Amino acid sequence: MSIREASRVFGLHRDTVRKMLSHPVPPGYRRKRPPRRPKLEPYTGVIDRILEDDRSAPKKQRHTAKRIFDRLRDEHGFDGGYTIVKDYVREHRRVVREMFVPLEHPPGHAQCDFGQAWAFIGGEKRRIHYFVMSLPYSDGIFIKAYPGETTEAFCDGHVSAFRYLGGVPQSILYDNTKLAVARILGGGRRKRTRAFTELQSHYLFTDRFGRVGKGNDKGIVEGMVGYGRRNFLVPIPRTEDFDELNVHLEAECMERLDAMLRGHTESIGERMERDLGALLPLPATPYDASDKHATRVSSQSLVRYRSNDLYVVITPRIGQSVGWARGARRARLGELRDIPGLHRRVVRHPSRRTCGSERIQGHEARICKCGAQRHDTYGGRTMVVVAGIDVSKATLEVSVSEGPVLRFDNSATGIRRLVRHLERAGATKAVCESTGGYERLVVGKLRETAINVQVAHPLRVRAFARACGYEAKTDPLDAQVLSRYGVVFSESNAAQPDVDPDREELRQLLSRRRQLVEQRVRERNRLDKGISASVGKSTRRHVRWLDREIERLDEEYKELLKRSTSLTETVELYQTVPGVGLLTAATLVAYLPELGRWDGRALTSLVGLAPWSRDSGQKRGNRSIRGGRSTVRQALYICAWVVLRVDGDLRDFYRRLLERGKPGKVATIAVARKLLMQLNAVARRGTPWVRQHPNNRVPYQADPA
Numbered sequence: 001m002s003i004r005e006a007s008r009v010f011g012l013h014r015d016t017v018r019k020m021l022s023h024p025v026p027p028g029y030r031r032k033r034p035p036r037r038p039k040l041e042p043y044t045g046v047i048d049r050i051l052e053d054d055r056s057a058p059k060k061q062r063h064t065a066k067r068i069f070d071r072l073r074d075e076h077g078f079d080g081g082y083t084i085v086k087d088y089v090r091e092h093r094r095v096v097r098e099m100f101v102p103l104e105h106p107p108g109h110a111q112c113d114f115g116q117a118w119a120f121i122g123g124e125k126r127r128i129h130y131f132v133m134s135l136p137y138s139d140g141i142f143i144k145a146y147p148g149e150t151t152e153a154f155c156d157g158h159v160s161a162f163r164y165l166g167g168v169p170q171s172i173l174y175d176n177t178k179l180a181v182a183r184i185l186g187g188g189r190r191k192r193t194r195a196f197t198e199l200q201s202h203y204l205f206t207d208r209f210g211r212v213g214k215g216n217d218k219g220i221v222e223g224m225v226g227y228g229r230r231n232f233l234v235p236i237p238r239t240e241d242f243d244e245l246n247v248h249l250e251a252e253c254m255e256r257l258d259a260m261l262r263g264h265t266e267s268i269g270e271r272m273e274r275d276l277g278a279l280l281p282l283p284a285t286p287y288d289a290s291d292k293h294a295t296r297v298s299s300q301s302l303v304r305y306r307s308n309d310l311y312v313v314i315t316p317r318i319g320q321s322v323g324w325a326r327g328a329r330r331a332r333l334g335e336l337r338d339i340p341g342l343h344r345r346v347v348r349h350p351s352r353r354t355c356g357s358e359r360i361q362g363h364e365a366r367i368c369k370c371g372a373q374r375h376d377t378y379g380g381r382t383m384v385v386v387a388g389i390d391v392s393k394a395t396l397e398v399s400v401s402e403g404p405v406l407r408f409d410n411s412a413t414g415i416r417r418l419v420r421h422l423e424r425a426g427a428t429k430a431v432c433e434s435t436g437g438y439e440r441l442v443v444g445k446l447r448e449t450a451i452n453v454q455v456a457h458p459l460r461v462r463a464f465a466r467a468c469g470y471e472a473k474t475d476p477l478d479a480q481v482l483s484r485y486g487v488v489f490s491e492s493n494a495a496q497p498d499v500d501p502d503r504e505e506l507r508q509l510l511s512r513r514r515q516l517v518e519q520r521v522r523e524r525n526r527l528d529k530g531i532s533a534s535v536g537k538s539t540r541r542h543v544r545w546l547d548r549e550i551e552r553l554d555e556e557y558k559e560l561l562k563r564s565t566s567l568t569e570t571v572e573l574y575q576t577v578p579g580v581g582l583l584t585a586a587t588l589v590a591y592l593p594e595l596g597r598w599d600g601r602a603l604t605s606l607v608g609l610a611p612w613s614r615d616s617g618q619k620r621g622n623r624s625i626r627g628g629r630s631t632v633r634q635a636l637y638i639c640a641w642v643v644l645r646v647d648g649d650l651r652d653f654y655r656r657l658l659e660r661g662k663p664g665k666v667a668t669i670a671v672a673r674k675l676l677m678q679l680n681a682v683a684r685r686g687t688p689w690v691r692q693h694p695n696n697r698v699p700y701q702a703d704p705a
Helices: 003-010 014-022 041-054 065-076 082-096 151-165 194-203 215-232 242-258 268-277 412-425 440-447 458-467 475-488 501-526 533-563 565-574 582-591 600-607 630-646 648-659 664-685
Strands: 109-121 124-135 140-146 171-174 181-186 189-192 206-209 291-296 302-305 309-312 321-326 331-333 342-344 358-360 386-391 395-400 405-409 429-433 452-456
Touching: 003 014, 041 065, 041 082, 065 082, 109 151, 109 215, 109 242, 124 151, 124 215, 124 242, 140 151, 140 215, 140 242, 140 268, 151 194, 151 412, 171 215, 189 194, 215 242, 242 268, 242 405, 242 412, 386 412, 386 475, 395 412, 395 475, 405 412, 405 475, 412 440, 429 440, 429 475, 440 452, 452 458, 452 475, 458 475, 501 533, 501 565, 501 582, 501 630, 533 565, 533 582, 565 582, 565 664, 582 630, 600 630, 600 664, 630 648, 630 664, 648 664
Parallel strands: 109 171, 171 206, 386 429, 429 452
Antiparallel strands: 109 124, 124 140, 181 189, 291 321, 302 309, 321 331, 342 358, 386 395, 395 405
16 A cells, blocks of 8 residues: 555545654654743853852752742843743753662672761660671671771771681772771872771782762662661660670671572572682781780889870889780780780770789780680690580570670571681681580581581580589570680590491481380380270280381381491491390490490490499598490490300309409499400401400300300
């Protein structure tokens, strides 16, 4: 169809048809030239000048369209309407408006800033300054609070953030804070402060600075400063000191890792994994974020710092030069290596807090103690950094080197956070109590890392706490006691559970079997108490069910032994000893992995077959056994009665003890101990048991039991 024909059929002008053919949608009315404003055009220069001057005026004192109209009418005799003035002002502001482009941030870069808030510290309401480091790619955040926004706090915030992240960002964006910038030179160049130059040269990150007065250049961290104040510091926190407050802030930062922000399909923690993978490695030693000065000890044993803060130090240094270093919240003296002890009297901290007396041993003395401080050196030798973990059903209370206590969920997610926290804290050893199985998950996960794990006996830990003067018992206090316990008692003195998964499964199967056997004994005992017919019928039905379950568990643990070659070989080796059957051998494999690796005395004490003395002065009390692994002891006690029927040597030994007046049970325990020594020798040599001829020269194979 031609244009002429379409025009005739549809009743449209041919120009209209041409427009319809050249545009997919109707373009609407279009002006050929801008509309004329004959009344306003003589005054547009005045309006442009007013709007240009407004760009340098305060925001709240700029001209509105109504005010411009009033000035044109009163000062220039304008006789037009308000609408044409308003439309012109709106169009002008739309054209000159500043435009923004959303930024994309690559992984491994950071932004830093400080914020202010209020908190109750030690019962006193005070303004705090908190350091914020944000990772724009993942929206990860780290916050730490300080008494003031000082150079020491600025540097310590970086050191703490790098330790929290486990690495150093490739670049960090700052505003032009005087803590980092001594002078702005122009052309994008900055003269950096001495402290910031030292920090940057130590960690080798690239610094970037925003434009002066343009907070939107680092809008991510600006938003995080407000986010931290609204979410982490509301309601106003109440803590004893800044250490407790910072524990709370770090826990909040870690809790936020599970959050999923709008517009993202991954949580902050999942995206942060890519951020952490792009970080630079940490140097071997952290930066010393302290203000260092050389000073002298006065004749009154005082050191003066910044003219008004006096610290009492040791007398032998009078008149000699010492190194003085003040950190974000603590001060310390250097060059005290040769002093065997240091007595610290009451001192005054720059924050006007008073600290008490304490005797400190070692080469470095913390002069002011306004919170818990971990010492990694003592007497010139390195100490093991031990983490104490108090385990409960739902939570894990953790203290590293008796420091502040953090709480984690006793779940897979909480334990992953715990592992990250211990790795950042540099912990090399973790100590927890056996708590009926609640510790298995955290112990298993920690064994997959480089952290050494010690499972301590609860009674020993409690006795240790009382010896240290702790009569109270709380979860945070228990975590700190466990941390100290791990330092005092080395791991070689503690029985460590085996990490073999097959052995752990065997242990659980046998544990369940023992529970059912004990329940069956209780049910059978009820049948002898004259119960009614209906109750007796129910009890016998339950006994039959228990019989079937015990048989099923027997089949399962035997099948497990067939699947595991190493366990099968060990069980068969133990069964070569007369009187040791399959169930006893399996019990030894599951519950006594130390067999063959420990000496006889230690192994006897571990199992609970060693008689303990009860002497005091002239009193000689009866020796008795107690403690130890009751499951293994019960199995060996029952096995000892079988051995008395099949092993002539041990039977003669038993009779000699009876002839000497020993009670029957004492003699049986002695036989069980002898049996344990034979099993230990077999396990150590890795060869089957053989009976020795009395002349110790002609061995011959024992008859199978």
